[in-house]
Amino acid sequence: MSTIANTDNWLEIKAAAVAALPPSVVEFIASLEGSVHSESHLIAILHMVQAETGWLSTEQMGAVAQLAQIPLAKVTGVATFYHYFRLQPRGKHMINVCLGTACYVKGADKISQRLMDNLGIQFGETTKDGMFSLESTRCLGTCGLAPVVMIDDQVHGPVTPGEVSLILEKYLKKEKTAPKA
Structure with a gap:
C-alpha cells in the first residue's frame, strides 16, 4: 500500500x-x-x-x-x-481632474483637494460606496474652460472649489432618482 x-x-x-x-x-x-x-x-x-x-x-x-x-x-x-492597468474596481462615475498647465495655473490643485476632501479618497482610489473613482489627467483639451473636471464623458468648467460639492450632489441625486434595475 x-x-x-x-x-x-x-x-x-x-x-x-x-x-x-x-x-x-x-x-x-x-x-x-x-x-x-x-x-x-x-x-x-x-x-x-x-x-x-x-x-x-x-x-x-x-x-x-x-x-x-x-x-x-x-x-x-x-x-x-504599467499605469494603464487598474488593480481596484472603478466607481460608477469616473472623475478626471485636469492638471495640465492652464488648469493648474487657474486652481486645479484646489479643485483636486476639495474633491479628495469631499469624497474621502486620493487619486487612483474609489469611494467605499463604489460611486466615484478619482483620477488626474494632464490635459482634456478644453484649456479655454480651465480649470476643468470631467465626470464620465461630461466636462465641467470653469470649476471653482465651491462648486465641487454641487457638482457631486447632481450625480448623487441622479442616482437616487434613477429607476432600480
Missing part, C-alpha cells in the same frame, strides 16, 4: 482559472498554447481581462499566470508597472 498522496491537482486549478476569466480571454490564451514566446502576449491578455471586467483582480492575475504558464510574479509585475 502506497502512502504517497496524489498531489496532481492541475485539473482543479485549471477549472478555477477558467472560471475566473472571461471566456474570450480563456480562448485567446488557449490559442497561444505551444507558440514560441507565448509570454510576449501578456500585456495583450491583461488588456483583454481589464476591457471585459474593468480591472485586474488578484484572482484574475493568478488565473492568467496558471493558464498562460507565466510566473505570477511576472504577471503582477507587469500589471503593477
Whole structure:
C-alpha cells in the first residue's frame, strides 16, 4: 500500500482559472498554447481581462499566470508597472481632474483637494460606496474652460472649489432618482 498522496491537482486549478476569466480571454490564451514566446502576449491578455471586467483582480492575475504558464510574479509585475492597468474596481462615475498647465495655473490643485476632501479618497482610489473613482489627467483639451473636471464623458468648467460639492450632489441625486434595475 502506497502512502504517497496524489498531489496532481492541475485539473482543479485549471477549472478555477477558467472560471475566473472571461471566456474570450480563456480562448485567446488557449490559442497561444505551444507558440514560441507565448509570454510576449501578456500585456495583450491583461488588456483583454481589464476591457471585459474593468480591472485586474488578484484572482484574475493568478488565473492568467496558471493558464498562460507565466510566473505570477511576472504577471503582477507587469500589471503593477504599467499605469494603464487598474488593480481596484472603478466607481460608477469616473472623475478626471485636469492638471495640465492652464488648469493648474487657474486652481486645479484646489479643485483636486476639495474633491479628495469631499469624497474621502486620493487619486487612483474609489469611494467605499463604489460611486466615484478619482483620477488626474494632464490635459482634456478644453484649456479655454480651465480649470476643468470631467465626470464620465461630461466636462465641467470653469470649476471653482465651491462648486465641487454641487457638482457631486447632481450625480448623487441622479442616482437616487434613477429607476432600480
